[in-house]
Amino acid sequence: MDLSLSDEQKQLQEQAERFVRDKYAFDARRKIAATERGWLPENWAQFAELGWLGMSFSEEDGGYGGGPIETMIVMEQFGKGLVLEPFLPTVVLGGGMIARSGSKAQKEALLAPMIEGKKQFALAWLERQSRYNLADVSLKATKEGAGWSLSGHKGVVYNAASADHIIVLARTAGSAREPKGLTLFIVDGKAKGLSRRDYPTQDALRASELTFDKVSVGADAVLGKVDEGFAVVEDGVDRAIVALCAEATGCMDAINAATLEYIKTRKQFGVPIGKFQVLQHRMVDCFTNAQEARSMTLMASLKIDDKDPVVRAKAASGAKVQIGKSGKFCGQSAVQMHGGMGVTDELSVSHYFKRLTMIDLMFGNQQHHLTRYSNLAMAA
Amino acid sequence: MDLALKPEHKAFADEVRDFARKNLSPATREKTFSGKHFDRDDHVVWQQALGRQGWLAYTWPKKYGGPGWGVTERFLFENVLAEEGAPRIIPFGVKMVGPVIYTFGNDEQKERFLPGIRSSEVSWCQGYSEPGAGSDLANLRTRAVREGDHYIVNGQKTWTSYAHWGDWIFCLVRTNTEAKAQEGISFLLIDMKTPGVTVRPIIMLDGAHAVNDVFLDNVKVPVANLIGKENEGWTCAKFLLANERLGIAEVPASKRGVGMLRAIATDSLRDDPSMAEKIADVDLQVQALEMSELRALSTMALGGAPGPEVSTLKVRGSEIQQRIAELAMEAVGEYAAPYQPGMLFHDTNETPVGPDHAPPAAPRYFNMRKTSIYGGSTEIQKNIVSKMVLGL
Numbered sequence: 001m002d003l004s005l006s007d008e009q010k011q012l013q014e015q016a017e018r019f020v021r022d023k024y025a026f027d028a029r030r031k032i033a034a035t036e037r038g039w040l041p042e043n044w045a046q047f048a049e050l051g052w053l054g055m056s057f058s059e060e061d062g063g064y065g066g067g068p069i070e071t072m073i074v075m076e077q078f079g080k081g082l083v084l085e086p087f088l089p090t091v092v093l094g095g096g097m098i099a100r101s102g103s104k105a106q107k108e109a110l111l112a113p114m115i116e117g118k119k120q121f122a123l124a125w126l127e128r129q130s131r132y133n134l135a136d137v138s139l140k141a142t143k144e145g146a147g148w149s150l151s152g153h154k155g156v157v158y159n160a161a162s163a164d165h166i167i168v169l170a171r172t173a174g175s176a177r178e179p180k181g182l183t184l185f186i187v188d189g190k191a192k193g194l195s196r197r198d199y200p201t202q203d204a205l206r207a208s209e210l211t212f213d214k215v216s217v218g219a220d221a222v223l224g225k226v227d228e229g230f231a232v233v234e235d236g237v238d239r240a241i242v243a244l245c246a247e248a249t250g251c252m253d254a255i256n257a258a259t260l261e262y263i264k265t266r267k268q269f270g271v272p273i274g275k276f277q278v279l280q281h282r283m284v285d286c287f288t289n290a291q292e293a294r295s296m297t298l299m300a301s302l303k304i305d306d307k308d309p310v311v312r313a314k315a316a317s318g319a320k321v322q323i324g325k326s327g328k329f330c331g332q333s334a335v336q337m338h339g340g341m342g343v344t345d346e347l348s349v350s351h352y353f354k355r356l357t358m359i360d361l362m363f364g365n366q367q368h369h370l371t372r373y374s375n376l377a378m379a380a
Numbered sequence: 381m382d383l384a385l386k387p388e389h390k391a392f393a394d395e396v397r398d399f400a401r402k403n404l405s406p407a408t409r410e411k412t413f414s415g416k417h418f419d420r421d422d423h424v425v426w427q428q429a430l431g432r433q434g435w436l437a438y439t440w441p442k443k444y445g446g447p448g449w450g451v452t453e454r455f456l457f458e459n460v461l462a463e464e465g466a467p468r469i470i471p472f473g474v475k476m477v478g479p480v481i482y483t484f485g486n487d488e489q490k491e492r493f494l495p496g497i498r499s500s501e502v503s504w505c506q507g508y509s510e511p512g513a514g515s516d517l518a519n520l521r522t523r524a525v526r527e528g529d530h531y532i533v534n535g536q537k538t539w540t541s542y543a544h545w546g547d548w549i550f551c552l553v554r555t556n557t558e559a560k561a562q563e564g565i566s567f568l569l570i571d572m573k574t575p576g577v578t579v580r581p582i583i584m585l586d587g588a589h590a591v592n593d594v595f596l597d598n599v600k601v602p603v604a605n606l607i608g609k610e611n612e613g614w615t616c617a618k619f620l621l622a623n624e625r626l627g628i629a630e631v632p633a634s635k636r637g638v639g640m641l642r643a644i645a646t647d648s649l650r651d652d653p654s655m656a657e658k659i660a661d662v663d664l665q666v667q668a669l670e671m672s673e674l675r676a677l678s679t680m681a682l683g684g685a686p687g688p689e690v691s692t693l694k695v696r697g698s699e700i701q702q703r704i705a706e707l708a709m710e711a712v713g714e715y716a717a718p719y720q721p722g723m724l725f726h727d728t729n730e731t732p733v734g735p736d737h738a739p740p741a742a743p744r745y746f747n748m749r750k751t752s753i754y755g756g757s758t759e760i761q762k763n764i765v766s767k768m769v770l771g772l
Contacts, residue, residue, distance in 0.1 A: 131651045131713045201717040202742045268516035335749045343750045350585035
């Protein structure tokens with residue numbers, strides 16, 4: 001067992017820290033959030049140049065041979081800076097799913113340019129009624145000559161407006177909530193019959209509602225096998241969850257650091273408020289929560305490449321439960337200890353709090369993953 | 381002892397309900413149930429209607445123009461209005477400064493200020509907190525120096541709710557810098573139109589504008605606007621805070637919240653059966669809080685003042701409001717993510733991205749974090765209880 005970072009991984013960490021320090025000061029972030037895209041192409045180009053877009057892919061796929069630990073390192077720093085560039089939807093979800101399930105042609109056409117920074121992706125899985133159930137899909141794909149025709153609706157699709165290609169989870173067979181009979185399609189972001197309603201999210205990201213009205217795709221648009229998309233999307237989402245957990249640990253570190261600084265400097269009753277035991281203990285609980293979050297994230301990052309899908313699923317759900325719990329505790333505590341300042345838009349604290357809250361809701365909240373973990377553990 | 385209502389109380393509740401249905405604008409009511417923010421008119425039009433009925437100052441004794449209701453009437457009044465979707469009565473006039481004026485003010489002040497408060501013709505805001513005086517309120521620095529018939533006031537107040545709508549502000553100011561912190565404070569009424577008063581908005585984490593900084597720069601205030609004696613304002617301040625802590629638990633709104641929660645959670649129950657029990661748990665907390673509040677009110681009805689134990693009501697009341705907001709967001713799930721400020725703050729034709737109840741869910745959860753901070757933070761309330769009630 002060895003839990004230390006390699007020299008290359010340490011360099012990557014320093015590089016990511018430097019990026020956040022240079023490009024993601026709080027006011028700079030506010031400006032980026034207010035741009036039309038909601039992220040900066042020059043930052044994306046820098047990610048490509050630094051090799052971050054390819055770091056977690058194998059050399060055969062044109063990457064640099066890293067894995068989930070590299071993703072964890074970078075995502076954690078992104079969490080510290082509340083970075084807005086669509087790394088999660090494009091690289092972790094889209095790129096990851098194509099790398100694991102894509103054909104040779106798909107990898108050449110999509111993955112290679114993504115690593116160069118020339119293509120972005122989005123994953124459209126959620127529908128109005130589906131809540132956190134990945135199998136609750138009613139968007140229909142029907143055979144149309146050699147290809148397929150897609151009709152239906154997808155919701156809260158992060159990065160859809162910037163995505164060159166949208167990976168769509170569609171029903172090709174089976175009933176509404178059945179895992180069998182789901183197929184993934186890679187659809188051009190500008191396909192005919194695809195319309196978008198774009199909006200910002202609570203945490204300053206961008207997402208869209210998508211309507212598919214007889215969107216035609218070729219047979220080569222299928223990612224993986226027809227009717228067997230569920231396992232692919234479940235695995236892809238589990239990996240995204242682990243990356244998201246890493247982002248959350250970065251958020252927690254940052255929000256805890258800001259709070260610690262505040263209670264050391266804010267004076268009431270003639271002393272820094274950090275002198276009051278009730279706040280000291282709460283701050284200690286924040287620190288402990290962040291430690292637990294980091295531990296579960298690391299464990300999940302180390303298990304997410306396991307051959308056994310149950311091991312992977314339990315690792316992702318276990319970490320997500322912890323992140324939900326710790327994120328809520330650190331977020332709420334930070335706001336409380338900042339007093340009125342904590343609920344203003346002016347300080348970064350509320351922005352970390354909002355991001356941590358949204359992370360809990362993404363891909364299933366604490367309760368959802370507790371149930372999922374429990375079911376998996378009971379079945380073993 | 382009896383929990384059941386007498387026939388005359390049932391008739392009273394019907395009268396209140398009837399009044400609300402006739403006088404509350406459908407647009408305002410709709411905002412309550414859709415979680416939109418109220419604008420100034422929503423509040424003022426409704427409060428003036430209550431004022432004309434003689435019900436706005438419903439906690440006041442008859443002597444000062446109130447209806448002189450007992451505990452049961454007040455309880456019914458608040459609950460029926462909440463059920464009917466009425467906006468909460470902005471407390472700064474009728475709940476806060478009004479009672480201070482009729483308790484500590486002179487006859488001339490009562491005549492001058494109480495009618496405008498009762499009718500909601502005049503809007504009030506509260507000048508308590510300062511950048512350096514939050515939890516440690518007695519540390520306030522806003523200075524009032526007497527010059528003949530006037531005080532010259534300099535300083536900054538903050539977290540001032542509705543200062544941008546306010547006609548008048550009641551302020552705690554320091555009139556003696558030599559005395560112990562609490563002893564050099566006075567309670568002063570300031571016309572917001574006086575030269576030197578500037579209001580700067582503070583935008584909250586959900587994008588809402590309700591609170592403000594208020595800057596006081598050489599503001600000339602007549603000595604006639606001093607309530608009580610100079611340097612004895614802390615007595616008024618404490619009296620007001622005890623009243624504030626009682627109403628701030630927002631029990632009727634939380635009861636309505638539990639009902640709304642059950643309605644919106646139906647969709648999520650299929651995937652999360654634990655939601656039903658989480659709602660039941662907060663429902664029971666609301667009942668415990670309501671009964672505790674009623675017990676406190678009936679003690680007051682027998683002539684007692686609200687004691688320091690009301691702090692526990694404020695603590696629990698804020699936790700409950702936060703929990704309800706949290707569960708509402710949880711019930712919505714990922715559709716809580718779209719941010720639609722237009723739907724929260726403006727009258728637009730925008731349609732919700734997700735379910736109808738989704739747009740306010742997350743902003744409300746964020747915003748409700750303030751309830752354990754304002755009106756004396758949870759930490760301060762617990763200090764009060766441990767010291768004043770438990771003698772620790």
